[in-house]
Structures are given as structure tokens and as C-alpha cells.
Amino acid sequence: TLIIHNDKVVVDEPSIVAFDRTTNKVIAIGRQAMQMEGKTHDNIKTVRPLKDGVIADFNAAEAMIKGMIRMLNGGKGWMFPSLRMVICIPSGITEVEKRAVRDSAEIAGAKEVYLIHEPMAAAVGIGIDVEEPMGNMIIDIGGGTTEIAVIALSGIVCDQSIRVAGDNFDSDIVNYIRRQHNIMIGDRTAEKIKIEVGAALPELQDAPADFAVQGRDLMTGVPKQITVSYTEIAHCLDKSISKIEEAILKALEITPPELSADIYQTGIYLTGGGALLRGLDKRVAAKTKLPVHVAEDPLRAVVRGNAFFLFFIFSIIGIYLTVKNNSYQRSVTLNSSNEVVGTAYERLNVFKRYLNLGMVNDSLAAENAKLKTKLLGLTTVDTSKDVKVIDTVTNQQYTYLAAKVVKNSVTLRNNVMTINKGSLDGIKSGMAVIAPQRGIVGLVRDVSEHLATIQSLLHKDTRISVSLRKNNALGSLVWGDGNFDIGKAFIKEVPNHIKMNVGDSVITSGFGSFPGGILVGRIIKPNVATNDNFLSGELNLFTDFSTLQYVYVVKDKRAEEQKALESLIKPNE
Template sequence: MFRLSFQDIGIDLGTATVLVYVHGKGIVLREPSVVAINRESGQIFAVGEEARRMLGRTPGSIVALRPLRDGVIADYDSTEKMLRYFIEKACGRQGLLRPRVMVCIPTGVTSVEERAVRQAALQAGARQAFVIEEPLAAALGAGLDISEPSGSMVVDIGGGTTDIAVLSLGGIVCSTSIRVAGDKFDEAIVRYIRREHNLMIGERSAEELKIRIGTAHLASKVEEKAMDVRGRDLVTGLPKTVKITAEEIYTAIQEPLQQIVGAVKEVLEKTPPELAADLVNKGIVMTGGGSLLHGIDMLISEETGLPVHVAEDPVSCVALGTGKALTMLDALGRDGGIKAIRRG
């Protein structure tokens, strides 16, 4: 039997945000997955929120970057340094005591990508590193009882990936992971405004538009919302302000929305009949920051004919689930939901 200690931490290593859960304390850290590095020395200049404010605004000697893309590690060294910073910030410097770390990964990652996550956690100072698939962690964090022989469905829309799974008896029955999520919404908004208004905006401005006036279900909007966005005019090259409406954002994000709906339907088509029957009553639970997009639950409900519920704290579900999984290592490890590696 594993003995839980204060050194156990769970990490939601997201493309957009990193959340750290410490046993007995809850979620102690929630910061953007951004690192600012000095080009000449290779030293970390800033991490997290401080580095996010530098995106697109750094001088030539400093580069601000996201070391994770589409849910997997794109820059190994930066990811390791970022993880080390977050682990030390969450747990403090404990001398020779090293934490056991549970990190979530998207379903369908390659063995090389999975190994990179585990090795990064070990190099960052973990005594033991475990990985858990994202929809399993999301279901645990959302409070679903997945140990029973009954179907539960989770749609986790993060920054880089959307993970969809049907779970039963503590494991994943059928699933898919697509690299279409919050970042693709932002990119679609940038392209739309460039095409329709000849205005170049940054991804931060696009994200703000998505959060403030974005909608996935136009009919549900009670009032028409609009927002001013500033950028560079592609014709004159000068700064310019344009008013963007909620209807335009709805039009801009149609392609990634339909890809997510298509992936949900694909998993439902692969679901065994008995579990599909359970979903008629239990419905679909949505987690992740992308589920906060206005009307996306109504869109998926209309397209599938199933009830759709957004979790109480969708952004924290995966991090809470990684923490809960540390108390269930025996059961989940036996069912193949968790893979582990020891340091040294």
C-alpha cells in the first residue's frame, strides 16, 4: 500500500495553464504555461503570469514562449525548468525530500511524448513520477463515480487538446483526443479579423474577445454584445481600433467548434450499447477552460440529443483529479489508468 504524505502533488500540465495540487492544501498554484528566457545565457528570466505579460512584447535578447503545444512538450528544456520552478514554488525547498508527482497527459499521446512528460517531472525533482490520462483525471476531479459498471462521459476542452472519453469500472472504454481546443479558437479569431477587417491582432487580444463576447450558440444570446479591439492596420501599417460583435466571433470559431462536435459524435458511435443507454440519463460532463465558452454546452446537447452539464469548477477538475488519483494508486494502477516510473 502507498502511504500518502504532504509531499504528494498533482500537476495539470496544460498548454495554456499549469495548476498544482498539494495534498492537504488543495490547489496552491494556477499560472500560465509561459517561460521567458534570455537568448544569450539560456537562463530563465520569468515564469508564469510574469512571463505571460511579456508575450509579444520582449526585446531581442529575451524570448517569451509556451513550451507546450497541443498538449505535449514542444521545448523539453524549458518545460523541465518551468516544472522545477512550479514544484519548488508549490512545495518550498524541502532539502533531500522529493515529492511524488502525478502529471496528466492527453489520451492518444505517443510513448515518446509520454516518456518526455515523466522524465521532465523526474528531472524537475520528483521522487516518483506518475502519469494519468486527462479525461480520467477530469472525471475524478468532477466528482464522477467511475468505479461502478455504469457509463460516464467526459469532454475536457483545454488549451491545446480536447479529450473525450466514456469511462466505466475505473477505466476508459473508448476515447479520442484532438488537437483542437482553446488555442485554435484564438487562432481562428485572429484569421477572421485579418481577413474581414484587414487588422492584425495578437493571440492575447483574440483570447480576450473569446472570453468576453464569444459564443458557440448564437440563439441563446439575450443581447447583442460588441467589443473594441486594437491592432495594426494591414493596409496603412498604423494602429487601428475596430468594433467586433459576438456574431462575428461566432462565425469565426465555427470550424474548430464543428471539429469538437464531430469528435464527440465519433466517441458516441464507438460506445457499447449498454453504456450508451446509461448516457441517456447521465448525460455528458464538460470540464476544462474551453467549456466556459458561452453556449458550448447547449451546442453539444443539441447535436447529440443528450443532456450536457458543465462541472462546478471546470478549470480545476483535472488538477483536483490528479490529486485524488494519488489516493487511488492501487485501484487505478491495477486497471491500467496510471503508469509510474521511479527516480534512479
């Protein structure tokens, strides 16, 4: 956690708190608590309030913020009469997570709280003019998340936020040392290894010396020392770095062409502690074929951008109070400084527009939903009403109901989500659920009056009829067949005379609950032979389950009629 006050970094501490289990009082915060981690007895526990870039423990976060604010005055314990805080948040944060950040800051003593997306703060912190009509790509690799954003005209045009960053690197190192050397180490030691010999490439020109690591031998149980090289660490971090590379390519893929042309000229900017990983800039440059720049002091780029925003707020408040309460200054200002004040107000409006991006995004999401529903053949996207398909081909077979996701799991083998619509809204078990833009989500499982649970596509028992768009060859869509990547699935039971190619689109077949023709994903590994004379293929899913906030429930008005008719068919008939 970094705090800037009076244009100086006054707090630079790890985000960790130590509590007394008996009294629940705070014993230590930051670096002191970090030194206790992994060494505590039963009466002391250490807590990391932040996980994946957001608050995971509300009480610990509140205690940490209060303690770090006291550090501003050398720990004397007095509080500022009014605190204005600018806090950086991941771009993929949910409204509930935003509320948790704001509440923690207000309880800790903040009179005003402003939330800034980390990529925007990083861009300002490294000196990019974000107001210009010029596209710049920022990659901020922090502790919990990696934020990738294309910025232009004081806003984020497109972005990707993945929960793979420095903490994942530490976990990778812990697992590698245990698996490869049979030694158990803690997170603190893993972080030291990352700093001393961490690398993204197995071959470096300026290679660091091997690093001595101490831990517990899993075979004998006694302490042991080994040495690890940067080459080993590069191999163990490869999978996590590959996920970051995939997110970068995905962000570039959805970037408007004019901004892509700008990025080709300006390149990519790396910020955050992860940018210090040796060879990362060269690896990203090789992957994207674009110039990559590591920011000066990347670890503090975001907080420097925060300081600019806070300074700007104070400047505008100061000008306003001076002009309002002093007649002479008001006269001089009105008569001779119109241009300066106009510029100041324009910049204030730019800043306000950015601070209001949350509301703007909600509005844009609603507009996007309207456009999407028109493409789907809908007349409206009012979440309180059903809307009918204007499509003479389907003869108004389907209606769609928009619902908000109130709970979602993506880390289990059998993932389930909950939506805010239930039987009173006409939701029934077995109905199909699709994503707002493209992709499918799953099937309705259990229904109460006001809520419903969805058996996600990310569930080992989910099986959906799909086809290849190019030739209508049928197959079954399944997930978790030895690979529990939330961005991938498998198409199985494809006849072996059908040839699949990389890039082939997979769509819903129309057999079952889903309407036909909905894009599901694209083939990345085709034509895998199975033992039953069928082929299977791996595909990238279009649905991003990690950021899913709204879904459409598909109502098929012919479902009951079809079910009743098919029930008349006798077995073996």
C-alpha cells in the first residue's frame, strides 16, 4: 500500500495486519506485520485484507487504513480534521467491491472518497497526456490483478482485468520449490526469490546470480538450503505470464482500428511491481511485435497519478474559496483571468467526467443492451418486463428476460451462479441463459420466487448441443475434461469425417433450450481422435465468466408444447 501526502510518498508498506486472537486488537500493520507472517503462535494471526486487488476482509481493511493514516504523522495518533482520499481500484471491480472500498475509507475517517481506475492513474503518473485524441496502452501488473487498458480522450476505451499478478507469481514459486526440490517455503521467501532472481525469459543478457533459499525439507522435516537460478523461476512463472499475454492480445483485438494505429506508434507502457520482472518487456514485445516501455519507477506510477488527481481537487477548491470569499480577488479573476478559469473548469469537468465513469458505464451498458437486443430481435431490454422477438422466421418463439448476477463462482469444478429473477418473473428450471454480448452462460437449475440458480457452463455435468457454423456438423459442448480453464471448453462427439480447422466458429445447434445460431467460441485445437470413432476439439469461449454481471434468460413459449408432444412417444416405438 502506497500513500502520498503533500506530494511525497509517506507510506510504503505491505498490505497486511496482525491481530491478537484473544482481544482482536491490532498488534502490527505493514512491514512489522509482514515480519510476523508465518512465524506466529496461536494467539496471533496475520491477515491480508486485499485479495485479487479488492477488499477480502472488511474489518482488517478498515484497521489497516486507519493505522497507515496514523503513520502520516509519525504514529502520534492524531487525525486530520477532514480527509480527502483518492483510491485506486481495478477496472474490473464490481459495484459491491467498490462499495466496500468506499465504506472502509469513510469509516477510517475520509470525508470525501474518489475512486480512480488503476490504468488511468498509472497513465497520468508516467506523464501521458490522457486528454489527447491519441491511443495509449497501459499494462499495470500489481499484486492481485493485471490491468490492461487503452486510454484516449480522458477515458478508458477498452480494457481487460485479470486476477493474475504478483501474488500468483509468489504462489507459482512456492509450488515449484515444493514440487521440484521437495522444500516448503513461505510467501515471504517466495517474494524474495521473485525480487532477487525473478525473470520472464530463460535467457538474459544481464543474468542475476543464483539465490540461496532456506526452507523445510519435506522428506526429512529438517531445515535445508538450496540455490535457485533465474532460469528455473522463468520456467515456473511461464504459465501465469502466458495468461497475461493472452489478456494483452485480447485487449488489442477489441481495440478500435484508429487507436490500434496509435499504439503501433506509441507502443505499450508497463507499470506496477510486476513490470520489474526481468525480461518481461522483451517477452511482451516479442509476443505483440510492438515496442514496450517500462515506466520510470513503475512501482509508484499509480500512486503518483493519484497524487495528481488529489492535487487537482485541492487546486480547484482553493481557487473557488479564494474567489468566493474575497471581493478584490473575485474582481481580478472575473476581469482578467477568464481564460485561466475557463481552462481550469474544463480540466475539472474532464476529471469529473472520469470520476463519473461508473455511472456513464452503466448508461452505456444499458444502451449497449438495447442495441444487442435489437440484434437479437427484441423491442426492449427493460429488466422488469418480457420482450418479444420481432422475427417472422421464429414466429415470436422466444422472449428474453434480463437479470443481474448476484453471485457467481468460477474456481470450482461445479460452478453455479445466482440471478435476481425467479418464478414470479416466469423463470423455470431448464431455461437457457446467454451472455449480454455473445456467448452462452448455462441452464436454470433451481428457482425460488425472487431468485434462481444457474448451472454454469463451467460445470462438469453441463452438456449443450452445438454445431460448427461452417457445415452444421453437430457435437456436444462440455467443460472440465481435464482442463478447468474458465476460458476454454471442448466440443465432443463430432463425426470423424468432419474436418475442423483452427478458427472455426462453434454455435448453438437449436436442439434443446438454446435458440440456434448463438456464438459459443472458436476452435483452437481441432481434430482430436477419440476411442469411439468421433472427433473432439478445444475452443476458446466467447463468454468471460470472471466479469459477468448481467445475463439474458431465454423463454421458449413452445417448450411446454414440445415437451407434451414428445412425452406421447413410447419407448422403442
